[in-house]
Amino acid sequence: MAALVSTRFLFLVGDTLSTKKLTKSSRAASFHNAYMSNQFGSTNGPSTLEILGVKIRNETTNKFKKNKVAQTVSNLQVIQDQVKDVKSKILKGNPKAVATENPIQIDSAPFSAKSFSELGLPPLLIEALNREGFDVPTDVQSAAIPTILNKHDAVIQSYTGSGKTLAYVLPILSEVGPLKGSSIDNAESKKKTEIEAVIIAPSRELGMQIVREIEKLLGPENKKFVQQLVGGANRSRQEEALRKNKPVIVVGTPGRIAEISSAGKLHTHGCRYLVLDEIDQLLSFTFREDMHRIVEHVGTKPNSSPSQNSDSPIKKRVERQTIMVSATVPFSVIRAARSWGRDPMLVQAKKVGPLESVSRPPAPVNLSTGPNLGSVSQQSNAVSESLPPSLNHYYCVSRLQHKVDTLRRCIHALDAKTVIVFMNQTRQLKDAVFKLQARGMVAEELHGDLGKLSRSTILKKFKKGEIRVLVTNELSARGLDVSNCDLVVNVDLPTDSVHYAHRAGRTGRLGRKGSVVTICEESEVFVVRKLQKQLGVPIQSCELAEGKLVIEEEK
Numbered sequence: 206m207a208a209l210v211s212t213r214f215l216f217l218v219g220d221t222l223s224t225k226k227l228t229k230s231s232r233a234a235s236f237h238n239a240y241m242s243n244q245f246g247s248t249n250g251p252s253t254l255e256i257l258g259v260k261i262r263n264e265t266t267n268k269f270k271k272n273k274v275a276q277t278v279s280n281l282q283v284i285q286d287q288v289k290d291v292k293s294k295i296l297k298g299n300p301k302a303v304a305t306e307n308p309i310q311i312d313s314a315p316f317s318a319k320s321f322s323e324l325g326l327p328p329l330l331i332e333a334l335n336r337e338g339f340d341v342p343t344d345v346q347s348a349a350i351p352t353i354l355n356k357h358d359a360v361i362q363s364y365t366g367s368g369k370t371l372a373y374v375l376p377i378l379s380e381v382g383p384l385k386g387s388s389i390d391n392a393e394s395k396k397k398t399e400i401e402a403v404i405i406a407p408s409r410e411l412g413m414q415i416v417r418e419i420e421k422l423l424g425p426e427n428k429k430f431v432q433q434l435v436g437g438a439n440r441s442r443q444e445e446a447l448r449k450n451k452p453v454i455v456v457g458t459p460g461r462i463a464e465i466s467s468a469g470k471l472h473t474h475g476c477r478y479l480v481l482d483e484i485d486q487l488l489s490f491t492f493r494e495d496m497h498r499i500v501e502h503v504g505t506k507p508n509s510s511p512s513q514n515s516d517s518p519i520k521k522r523v524e525r526q527t528i529m530v531s532a533t534v535p536f537s538v539i540r541a542a543r544s545w546g547r548d549p550m551l552v553q554a555k556k557v558g559p560l561e562s563v564s565r566p567p568a569p570v571n572l573s574t575g576p577n578l579g580s581v582s583q584q585s586n587a588v589s590e591s592l593p594p595s596l597n598h599y600y601c602v603s604r605l606q607h608k609v610d611t612l613r614r615c616i617h618a619l620d621a622k623t624v625i626v627f628m629n630q631t632r633q634l635k636d637a638v639f640k641l642q643a644r645g646m647v648a649e650e651l652h653g654d655l656g657k658l659s660r661s662t663i664l665k666k667f668k669k670g671e672i673r674v675l676v677t678n679e680l681s682a683r684g685l686d687v688s689n690c691d692l693v694v695n696v697d698l699p700t701d702s703v704h705y706a707h708r709a710g711r712t713g714r715l716g717r718k719g720s721v722v723t724i725c726e727e728s729e730v731f732v733v734r735k736l737q738k739q740l741g742v743p744i745q746s747c748e749l750a751e752g753k754l755v756i757e758e759e760k
C-alpha cells in the first residue's frame with residue numbers, strides 16, 4: 206500500500222449497516238426521495254413533480270375505464286408541457302443551478318408517481334398490490350408501466366434492486382389474466398386459455414423468483430395462471446401442468462422453453478408479450494440457439510417496415526411486444542432490441558426516450574493488462590448507473606492463504622447479519638465454507654454442482670435469515686433478491702465491471718444501505734483501481750485492526 210497515505214481515521218462502518226425497519230412502501234418512497242435529491246439537490250418536501258410546481262392528477266381506481274391508457278397519455282402530455290414550462294422558469298430564474306442538472310426528459314412517463322393508480326393500472330391489480338404492501342411505485346416502474354401500456358417495445362435499464370421485475374410484470378397483468386380490468390369483466394378474463402406472455406430468465410433461481418412475484422399478486426386462487434418452465438425440474442410434469450392448467454403467462458429458462466416448444470407442447474404464436482430478463486446474459490453464446498428459437502416462435506415478429514402512424518402515442522398492433530431488462534445494457538443489447546423489436550424505447554429511472562438516440566459508446570480506457578476488463582468496450586454508458594447509490598465500496602489487501610480469515614474478520618467488523626460471498630472456483634468455495642463453519646459461523650455453499658433441492662433449501666434458509674453467510678459463485682450474481690443482505694464480499698475478483706455491478710447489487714436493494722468489500726492480493730490492487738474508474742464509484746482502501754474496519758484515505 207505504498208501509494209496510500211497516513212491519514213487514517215477509525216470508522217465504525219458497521220453502524221452504517223443498521224437499517225431502520227421500514228415498510229415496503231416507505232422504502233420505495235425513500236428510494237425515490239434519494240433519487241430525486243440526487244436529481245434536484247436537497248429537498249425537504251415530497252420528491253415528485255409537485256416539488257416543481259406540477260400537479261399530478263390522482264385518479265381513483267374506482268373510476269377506472271377501458272380508455273384509461275389513453276387518458277394517462279393525455280395526462281402525461283399535459284404534465285410534460287407543464288414540466289417544460291417549469292424547466293424554462295427555472296432556467297430563467299437560476300441558470301447556474303440548472304446547468305449542472307441532467308436534462309429532464311419525461312416523454313412518456315412521470316418522474317415518480319405517488320401511487321400505482323396514477324399509472325393506469327386496473328383496480329383488481331391495485332387491490333392486489335396494496336394487499337402485498339406495494340403502495341408507491343419506484344422510479345423505474347413509474348417510467349416503464351405507462352410506456353409498456355402504450356404498446357411500446359422497451360429496454361428497461363436501471364439499478365440493481367430498483368424494482369425492474371414489477372416494472373414489466375404490472376403492465377402485463379393489466380392486460381392478461383384474472384386481474385385485468387375490473388371485477389365486472391373479471392369472469393370473462395378467467396376463460397382465457399392461450400399463453401399470452403413468455404418471460405425468459407437466464408437461471409432457474411431467477412425464473413422461480415419471478416414466478417413467486419407474479420403468484421403473490423395473483424393470489425392463491427389464481428396461481429395456475431402462471432407456470433414455471435425452468436431447467437433442472439421434471440419436464441413431463443411441466444408439460445402436464447401446461448396441458449391441465451392452461452396458464453396465460455409462462456416463465457422459464459431458455460433451454461427448457463426452447464425444448465418444450467420444439468416438442469410442440471408449448472404454443473406461443475398468439476403471444477402478446479416476450480420479456481427477456483437479464484438480457485445481456487441471455488445474449489451470451491451459451492443461449493444462442495435457444496434464444497434464436499424463442500424470438501422466432503413467440504408471438505408474431507414485428508413488421509420490419511416502419512409503423513404507419515408512428516406519430517401516434519398509442520399504436521394499434523397485433524404483433525408481440527418485446528421487453529428487454531437489465532441493470533447493465535451493453536451495445537449488443539441495443540443491437541438486439543433494434544432487430545427483435547419495433548421502435549423500442551429506452552426506459553430508465555427518470556427518463557424515457559427512443560433507443561434510436563443511443564449511439565455506440567466511445568472507445569474505452571486502455572485495459573489491455575490484467576483480467577478480462579475489456580468487455581467494457583461493449584458497454585453503453587450505463588455501467589455506472591447500474592449500482593445503487595446507497596452502497597459503500599471497500600477493498601482490503603490480504604495474502605491468498607489468509608483470505609478466508611480476512612473475510613471472517615470483515616464480517617465481524619461490519620457486524621453484518623446477511624452476507625453473500627463470491628468466489629470463482631467450487632473447490633476453494635467449499636474449503637472456505639468448511640473454514641468458516643469450523644470457526645463457528647453459520648455458513649453454507651451455493652453453486653451449480655449442488656442438486657436442485659439442496660439449492661432451493663439453502664436459498665430458502667438464507668432468505669429466512671437462518672444462514673448468516675452464503676458462499677457462492679456467479680450463479681447468484683444475477684437477479685437474486687435477498688432484501689436483508691447487508692454485505693457482499695468478493696473473495697475472488699469478478700471478471701469485469703459488469704460482473705462487479707451485478708454481484709454488488711445483491712446488497713443495498715430498494716434504497717437500503719449495503720457494503721461491498723473486495724479482498725484482493727497486493728498484485729491485484731491495480732484491477733480494483735480499474736474497476737473503480739470504470740464504475741465511477743470510489744472503492745476505498747481499508748484494513749482490519751482491533752476488530753474494526755479502518756478506512757485509509759488515498760491521496
Ligand SMILES: Nc1ncnc2c1ncn2[C@@H]1O[C@H](COP(=O)(O)OP(=O)(O)OP(=O)(O)O)[C@@H](O)[C@H]1O
Nearest residue numbers: 229233341342343365366367368369370532684686
Ligand atoms: N413499488 C415497490 N414497493 C416496495 N417494494 C418493491 C416495489 N417494487 C419492487 N419491490 C421489491 O423490491 C425488491 C427488488 O426488486 P427487483 O428484484 O424487481 O429489482 P431489480 O431491479 O430487478 O434487481 P436486479 O437488477 O438485481 O434483478 C423486491 O423484493 C421487490 O419485491
